[in-house]
Structure formats: C-alpha cells, structure tokens
Amino acid sequence: xxxxxxxxxxxxxxxxxxxxxxxxxxxxxxxxxxxxxxxxxxxxxxxxxxxxxxxxxxxxxxxxxxxxxxx
Numbered sequence: 690x691x692x693x694x695x696x697x698x699x700x701x702x703x704x705x706x707x708x709x710x711x712x713x714x715x716x717x718x719x720x721x722x723x724x725x726x727x728x729x730x731x732x733x734x735x736x737x738x739x740x741x742x743x744x745x746x747x748x749x750x751x752x753x754x755x756x757x758x759x760x
Contacts, residue, residue, distance in 0.1 A: 698723040707760055714747075718759075725754060 699722040706716035723729055737750045 698729075720759075730754075 701720040701722075703717045703719040706718045709716055733752055733754075737752060
C-alpha cells in the first residue's frame with residue numbers, strides 16, 4: 690500500500706476496555722479521532738487485514754466507526 694498522508698488525526702494509546710475481560714478473553718481499546726473519509730476507511734481496512742496480529746490465533750480486531758457510546 691502506498692503511504693497516506695493524513696492531517697488532523699489523533700491516535701490515543703491502547704488501554705484496557707472498561708470491561709477488560711469477557712469469557713476469559715482480554716479486551717483493549719484504541720481510539721482514533723479524525724474526519725471519516727475514504728482514505729481513513731482504506732487505511733483501517735489495510736491495517737486490520739495486512740498486519741501481523743491478524744495472523745495470530747485467538748486474536749480478533751473489531752472496528753466501530755462513530756460508536757454510539759464508548760462503554
């Protein structure tokens with residue numbers, strides 16, 4: 690993928706989710722604040738499909754664009 694230059698994007702460090710463990714699975718949250726557009730959506734899709742973590746067993750990634758609440 691070509692590099693994407695994005696301005697006005699704020700990425701917070703990963704932190705445990707408010708309910709950090711469900712059914713013996715740990716959960717983490719990472720918040721990215723920016724305007725949603727095609728470039729951002731492509732970057733997210735690329736990040737979750739082509740990174741090494743998706744090849745790890747028992748690991749899943751869920752993306753929620755414009756969540757109604759953060760709980």
